[in-house]
Amino acid sequence: MKQNTKNKNQVRQTKASSVTPTNKRTAGSNGNANQPSLLEKFFTDQLKDIYYAEQQLLKAIPKMAQASTTEELEDAFNHHLKQTERHVKRLEKVFQIIGKNPEGKKCEAMDGLVKEAETIIKETKQGSMTRDAALIIAAQKVEHYEIATYGGLVQLAITMGLHRAADVLDKTLLEEEDTDASLTEIAENYINIEADEEGNYSWQKGEEEEGSELETSDTPATYSM
């Protein structure tokens, strides 16, 4: 029976490859058990990616805290810095669980997000609420990257039977989600309204008029800054 199933798979793969030049497989087929697990390699790569990312954040968060205008945002960054130190330790524990040495792998995405935060600090006025509003968005982009990574890693760990690793990663996932939610709360309660009152808008009225045009017309609006 086993032999027959294998032959069937081989026939199906041959047929598929003769029709389309892809290596796509049917969901539910198991692949070659003799090959090393690519999923395990991907899981390890993602661990290295987020380990590097967390270490970059250990350097970036203090700069963001120092640049913050409000105490509320500074406190939130300092609180998350302490959590980030724990995130690094938890990742080291997961490396230990899978029998590997902790190792980072350059993450272009996190480098870009950190650079974006640095640009905000350069381009906004010190002591302005606009700076805090922008820093919150930059920090939330970081959180969303982390949430996507930890969320995926937790699910993969469960799928691969790494339940202890899944528990450890899930603790960090919850803290990243809490941080994201508390940044939204800070923006809405303390920052955005005051940032809105800084400076004069030259385009707000026109934007509103064009917005109402968009609701009633199919003609694409032309925006001018």
Ligand SMILES: [Fe+2]
């Ligand atoms: Fe983190």
